Amino acid sequence: MRNILIIGAGRSATILIDYLLDKSESEDLHITIGDLSAELAERKTKGHARARAIAFDIFNEAQRREEISRANVVISMLPAHLHFEVAKDCIAYKKHMVTASYISPAMQELDAQVKEAGLVFMNEIGLDPGVDHMSAMKVLDEIRDKGGKILLFESFCGGLVAPESDNNLWNYKFTWNPRNVVLAGQGGAAKFIQEGTYKYIPYNKLFRRTEFMEVEGYGRFEGYANRDSLKYRSVYGLDDALTLYRGTLRRVGYSRSWNMFIQLGMTDDTYIMENSETMSYREFTNSFLPYHPTDSVELKLRHNLKIDQDDIQWDKLVELDLFNPNKIIGLRNATPAQILEKILSDKWTLNAHDKDMIVMYHKFGYELNGSKHQVDSTMVCIGQDQTYTAMAKTVGLPVAIAALQILNGNITTPGVQLPINREVYTPILKELEEFGIIFNEKHVPYMGYNPYNVAG
Numbered sequence: 340m341r342n343i344l345i346i347g348a349g350r351s352a353t354i355l356i357d358y359l360l361d362k363s364e365s366e367d368l369h370i371t372i373g374d375l376s377a378e379l380a381e382r383k384t385k386g387h388a389r390a391r392a393i394a395f396d397i398f399n400e401a402q403r404r405e406e407i408s409r410a411n412v413v414i415s416m417l418p419a420h421l422h423f424e425v426a427k428d429c430i431a432y433k434k435h436m437v438t439a440s441y442i443s444p445a446m447q448e449l450d451a452q453v454k455e456a457g458l459v460f461m462n463e464i465g466l467d468p469g470v471d472h473m474s475a476m477k478v479l480d481e482i483r484d485k486g487g488k489i490l491l492f493e494s495f496c497g498g499l500v501a502p503e504s505d506n507n508l509w510n511y512k513f514t515w516n517p518r519n520v521v522l523a524g525q526g527g528a529a530k531f532i533q534e535g536t537y538k539y540i541p542y543n544k545l546f547r548r549t550e551f552m553e554v555e556g557y558g559r560f561e562g563y564a565n566r567d568s569l570k571y572r573s574v575y576g577l578d579d580a581l582t583l584y585r586g587t588l589r590r591v592g593y594s595r596s597w598n599m600f601i602q603l604g605m606t607d608d609t610y611i612m613e614n615s616e617t618m619s620y621r622e623f624t625n626s627f628l629p630y631h632p633t634d635s636v637e638l639k640l641r642h643n644l645k646i647d648q649d650d651i652q653w654d655k656l657v658e659l660d661l662f663n664p665n666k667i668i669g670l671r672n673a674t675p676a677q678i679l680e681k682i683l684s685d686k687w688t689l690n691a692h693d694k695d696m697i698v699m700y701h702k703f704g705y706e707l708n709g710s711k712h713q714v715d716s717t718m719v720c721i722g723q724d725q726t727y728t729a730m731a732k733t734v735g736l737p738v739a740i741a742a743l744q745i746l747n748g749n750i751t752t753p754g755v756q757l758p759i760n761r762e763v764y765t766p767i768l769k770e771l772e773e774f775g776i777i778f779n780e781k782h783v784p785y786m787g788y789n790p791y792n793v794a795g
Contacts, residue, residue, distance in 0.1 A: 340369045341746060344406055346395060346425065347416030348374035348383045351439070351465070351515075353726060355414070355735030356383045356390075359743070363389040366743065373406060397421050408432045412742045419443060430456055437742045439465030439734055442755060450755040459750055463757040464741045465734040466697065467496040470718075470771070472571075472757055473737070473764035474778050475701055478716055479575060480761065482705045489580050490711065491704030491787065495552070495562040497588025498730050501694035501721045502557070508655045510590035512687045514695040514730045521606055521680045523587065524566065531568035531584045534787070540564055543601060546594040550586065552700055554717050555779075560698065562586035563594050574759060582787075588698050596655050599644055600679060603627045608676035615673040621664040623678055636662055659686055695722045697729040699778075704785055711785035718778045736774055740767050 343359060345352060352372075359370050370387075373395025374380040380392035397403060397417060407413055407428045412435045415425045419440035429436045430452050442462045453460050463469055471494055482489060498514035513520060524546070528539040540548050549561040568585040577583055600606050604627050612618070612626065621636055628639040640646070646653050659682060660666055666685075668678050689695060701716040722729035741758065744750045750763055758764055768778075 340367055342369050342371065342410045343412050343414065343742060343746070344371045344373065344410035345414045345416065346373050346397065348372050348376070348380045349416060350726075350728070351731050351734045352416045353383065353735065354731045355416070355739045357385075358736060358739040360385065360387045360390060362743065363387070366747075371406060371410070397424065404428050404432070407434055410434055412437065412746050414438070414738060414742050415440075416738075422446060426460065429460070430458065433458060435742075435745045436460045437464060437738055437745065438462050439469060439738050441468060442757060446755055454754045457753050459745050459753055460755045461741050461745065461750070461758065461763070462755065464737050464767075466498075466730065466737075467699070469737050469758065470733055470776065471496055471699060471701075472759055473768050474699070474716060474718065475575065476759045476764055477768060478701065478703055478714055478780065479577075482703065482707075482714075483576075485707065487705040487707040487712070489577055489703070489705050491582040491702065491713075492575070492577055492580055493550075493582065493584045493586075493700075493702040495550075495560075495586045495588045495698075495700045497560065497562075497698050499588070499590065499696045499698060500689075501696040501729075504689070504693040504695075505590075507686060508651065508658050509593060509596060509687070511593055512689050512693065512695070513684065514689065514697075514728060517680050517684055517687075518676075521676050521683070522608060524563070525606070525608070527566060529564035529566050529568070531564055531582075532572075532580070533582050533584065535581045546598040546601065549594050550584075551591065554698060554700060554719065557696075557698065557719055559591050560588045560700075561591045561594055562588050562700075574757070582704070588700065592651075596652055599652060599656070602644060603640075605675050605679045608674045611672045611674055612678065615668050615678060616671040618668045618678075619664050620660055620666040620668070620682060621662050623668060623682070624661045627675075659683065689725045689728070691725050693725055695728045695730055696720070697733050701778075704787060713783050713785040714780055715783055716778045716780045718776065720776055732774065733776060736771060736776070737767055740770050 370390045372380045372383050373393045377394035384390035384392045413429055415422050415438045422438050422440060423445050426436060426446060426449055433456050435458050475494055500512040524542050528541045529545055530539050546563055549563050551561050553559055563586055565585045568583050572578055572583055625636045628643055631639060668681060670677060670681055697720040699718040703714040705712055720729040720733055744766055
């Protein structure tokens, strides 16, 4: 019997675990699921005879090493900064490792040791990063195979609410870590290359510089730039491309509205607010506005943000209860960003039967035989409910499939890597299609970089 250790049984692991349990008989697998919460881990086993649930503490060195030594493949669904200790033990006990997280500098430094041990450490094999890498490299390789020269590559992904569950003015609900949504775009200017010119967008301008695009059957979306679009330039083989832009998708209007929070200072995570535990939502809002002896909080905010009374931006703020004097924050020693996350979670958490939606969009521009061409590739995946989300599906399935491919000897290239090689992306993308994760590729007239009217 072959053993797979899964560390972390949170929301993104649900469908991952189900996939491996479904395969456990035919593939002769035994699945150990470890989580700080033994109860959560036990629930995820669903009483399956080939599964074992354990309370797992990543900082318990003896337990960590014992469990890793028993496994053939280790899947870490922990936060990214916790992978390193797992990785070192995997090297010591010569075990393959799979994560959905970005490759950290510390993880990359292990590459030589991983290669020497003949191990596969597959990273960035979730949704974004993950499915984006694989689907992009498939088309890029196809273009190169026929002699095409890549001129342009744009890539967008968004975790959104499905149309049938879209019932707030923001057209948005949390489908992944709310904290990451609140802090999106911070930590430096977004940078990309546009028609051969390097471009930079500071955080305070990020949500006012958006692209627009249509996805057939789902309408119009906007995209704002990711922090560093250039980090994959060499990885994708796009050093000579004139345009390289990666971004995040939202429904049109979201970014303009989110910018209000940035201008007020509500997304700041660098200082603690006094008396945050007893502060009301209204007091929180007022704390960012100038003092006035007679003007109301509402009037001051309208004046500060230059919002007209009939502007939908105003309705969006009211919908969030930002002016409610009776709702209490209830968080001790909280930063503005933490408080904003709490306020938004009140309104933007998926209900039990809500469905989420993943939308991915790639645009490829290339030159072949003296003429310019364009391929647009789109993927839309809609979840079932609050538990079986499209996010859990698109993150968990690639991780599970990759682990099984490694275990079966179909992925053999050793080293710390991401899924950009054909031996990795070809079988995984093919199997993902069986689960409805399908990319529709369309040849359209070459448009170049056009942020105002991007075809889909």
